[in-house]
Amino acid sequence: MKQSKYLKWFGVASTVGMLLILLGGALVTKTDSGMGCGRHWPGCNGQLIPDVITPEVLIEFSHRIVTGTVGILILVLAIWSWRALGHIRETKFLSIMAVFFLILQALIGAAQVLWGQGDFILALHFGISLISFAAVLLLTLLIFEIDRKFDTENIQIGSHLKWHTIGVTIYSYIVVYTGALVRHTNSELVCLDWPFCKNDAIGLPTQFNEWVQxxxxxxxxxxxxxxxxxxxxxxxxxxxxxxxxxxxIIALILVSSQVITGMTVVLTRLNLYLALLHSLFITLLFGLLTYMILLVSRSRITKE
Structure with a gap:
């Protein structure tokens, strides 16, 4: 029981840490701090610890420290969960996914610093981190299920809800990618009105950045x-x-919040706090949708 208690707290700490990695990466992108440490990795501006601290250096270097620290937590969580909950069918798969995609996103980030990457490759960075976050979140929920805190036993759903759940979860990843592409192609303010690009001239976009937005x-x-x-x-x-x-119901609240913050980010001309909230809501929504997928995979499917 004591081991279960400690594992729970470790899972919560890892999930919160992974959330900080995602928001930290968004902060790096939104403040153009990606080159804060120059073309150096894992060091910063040719030093292990930089002695000249600018806002860009602080944001980029802090993000690296958080990523490294949380990476250790997630590795320990994956091994610990594997040993303690290996009898639960999803545990090993989620442990592998959490570690693999965390390493992958770190490597893409390092490659961007050292050699640079195209916008379409960089747009994958947030999405890859998102998969790692979802895996860590689901691992943590599996740990809490030991005490049967959640009513997830003997559930059944109709095939209609099953296929919509799978479809919207896959599609949400496409939405995430298009949002990341907006950031990395600097298309945030190419359309200054909302919901249309130019309210006084509603029509098709006329150039690449407008198409992205x-x-x-x-x-x-x-x-x-x-x-x-x-x-x-x-x-x-x-x-x-x-x-x-x-x-x-929670998913609807989150997606509504996502739309509202997306609108206000444009209308406030990229308010940083609203932009970070925008990233937070899509992260929480994706995590919830993947949990729905987990439940669907366990449910008995009935005809509707």
């Missing part, structure tokens, strides 16, 4: 409509399945 807005609108539809379906049909009922 409006493509992301279209993708975000579609996921909002899709999750709204699923939430209405869950509210009508799953009142007795609390984990799905409340899960999709």
């Amino acid at each position: 409006m493509g992301h807005r279209f993708a975000a609108a579609l996921i909002f409509i899709w999750i709204l539809y699923i939430a209405i379906h869950a509210i009508r049909n799953y009142k007795n399945q609390r984990v799905f009922y409340w899960g999709w």
Whole structure:
């Protein structure tokens, strides 16, 4: 029991740490601090610890320290969970995913510093970190399930909800990628109005950056409509399945918050705090959707 208690806290610390990595990476990108340490990695400006601290150096170097520290936590969590919960079918897979994608995102970040990467490759960085976060989150939830705190036993869903859950989760990753592409191609303020690029001249985008920005807005609108539809379906049909009922209500709240912060980021001309909230909401939404996938994989599927 004591081991379970310590493992829980370790899981929570690792999940929060992974969230800090994601937000730290977003902060690096949004403040253009990626070259704060120059073309040096893992050192900073030719030193192990930089002696000249500018805001860019502070942000980039802090992000590296957090990534390294949390990386150790996640490695320990993966090994500990493997040994303590290896009998649960998802444990080993999630442990491997958490470590593999954390290392992969670190390598992509290092490659960007040392050699530079194209915008389309850099846009993958946030998404890869997101997969690692989801794996760590699900590992932590598996640890808490030991005490049966969650009502996840003997659940059943209709095939309609199953396929919508799988579809919207996969699609959410596309939305994440388009959002990252907006940042890395510097397309945030190419459209200064909302919801259309130019409210006084509604029409198709006229150049690449406008296509990137409006493509992301279209993708975000579609996921909002899709999750709204699923939430209405869950509210009508799953009142007795609390984990799905409340899960999709929370998903609707998160995707609504995502849309609102996306709008206000544009209208406030890239307010940093709102931009970080924008990243936070999509991270939490993706984590929740992957948990729904986990539940779907365990559920007994019925016809609707």
